Amino acid sequence: MSVVIVGGHERMERIYKDTGKKHGCKVKVFTKMERDFHKRIGNPDYILMFTDVTSHKLVNTALKISKKKNIPNLRLHNSSLQTLEKALEQVKGLNVKLSDVRDLEEAILRYWY
Secondary structure (H helix, E strand, O other): OEEEEEOOOHHHHHHHHHHHHHOOOEEEEEOOOOOOHHHHOOOOOEEEEEOOOOOHHHHHHHHHHHHHHOOOEEEEOOOOHHHHHHHHHHHHHHHHHHHHHHHHHHHHHHHHO
């Protein structure tokens, strides 16, 4: 599962990536607005946004990309490690439920057709 983290503290960037790896996620971190942000963000499974230390422009751009590419997003009002861990657990749970639904749909289609 891939996750893009928008915002947060620059000094915690490595910690964010390590925490994502611990939870089985591939993580990209953007702490500030970068050139060609809309291209570099890729096509992740989720976008997590830390809104406490992030510019409005960066959050708004991430929201536009999220809507355009139909990527689920989660806004977090605190950029702490504990908040990130809770969010990743929540996202992991959502991903499992979605995959279960897809598997069920496939099984039903195979049964009926």
